[in-house]
Amino acid sequence: MKWTDKTWTQIEPIYQKIIKMPFIEELQKGTLPLEKFQFYMRQDSFYLENFARSLALIGARAHRVSHALDFIRFAEGAIVVEKALHDSYFQEFGLSQRGSIEPTTHHYINFLKSTSALDQVEMAMAAVLPCFWIYQEVGDSIYKNQLSEDNPYQKWIDTYAGKEFKELVIKAINICDSVAENCTPQQQERMTQAFVEASKLEFMFWDSAYQLKTWD
Numbered sequence: 296m297k298w299t300d301k302t303w304t305q306i307e308p309i310y311q312k313i314i315k316m317p318f319i320e321e322l323q324k325g326t327l328p329l330e331k332f333q334f335y336m337r338q339d340s341f342y343l344e345n346f347a348r349s350l351a352l353i354g355a356r357a358h359r360v361s362h363a364l365d366f367i368r369f370a371e372g373a374i375v376v377e378k379a380l381h382d383s384y385f386q387e388f389g390l391s392q393r394g395s396i397e398p399t400t401h402h403y404i405n406f407l408k409s410t411s412a413l414d415q416v417e418m419a420m421a422a423v424l425p426c427f428w429i430y431q432e433v434g435d436s437i438y439k440n441q442l443s444e445d446n447p448y449q450k451w452i453d454t455y456a457g458k459e460f461k462e463l464v465i466k467a468i469n470i471c472d473s474v475a476e477n478c479t480p481q482q483q484e485r486m487t488q489a490f491v492e493a494s495k496l497e498f499m500f501w502d503s504a505y506q507l508k509t510w511d
């Protein structure tokens with residue numbers, strides 16, 4: 296059994312909880328209060344910038360040059376493609392400043408940075424995989440179950456439900472499976488742990504946006 300198949304079954308309960316979150320259900324219906332989406336977008340803009348730096352660092356540390364190139368391209372994608380989504384929403388919703396990094400974003404960013412700098416590169420690859428894979432599953436699930444045709448969050452949905460994004464995710468999944476093959480069972484277990492932790496942080500990221508959770 297592939298490492299990714301085995302590992303996804305571990306986070307299936309977290310994924311099921313994510314698709315039933317009010318943030319996701321209301322995003323799907325288009326009824327999510329603008330204030331909550333704006334909070335999410337502002338925090339996500341900090342997240343993306345730091346996530347891209349982690350991807351570039353993983354690229355630099357990858358053993359195979361083809362993986363280095365893939366991660367450098369992922370890093371570029373995080374800045375170019377998703378930043379464009381942010382810029383258009385920042386403009387559309389009149390967001391001028393992003394404010395400051397709130398607790399969950401702070402936690403997630405620092406988890407990614409320390410994992411990609413200090414842990415074995417295979418663990419770092421596993422830690423960034425939920426960011427790709429969960430977004431693709433959530434994007435697909437929203438797209439399939441969508442009722443409203445006039446959704447202010449359609450651009451967000453289309454970014455993650457598209458064919459292009461799916462190909463990117465398959466690439467990230469295949470890289471993890473190929474590095475896992477050369478790992479010991481203990482190392483594979485540590486990869487799984489990093490994957491599970493990042494999945495919990497994905498849940499928390501949406502939950503904190505829904506609750507507008509700040510340091511104060």
Ligand SMILES: Cc1ncc(C[n+]2csc(CCO)c2C)c(N)n1
Nearest residue numbers: 339342369372373377426427430500
């Ligand atoms: C909290 C949070 N987690 C994941 C993503 C999705 N995402 C961000 S960068 C990237 C890879 C390259 O495009 C992906 C899939 C997000 N936007 N915000």
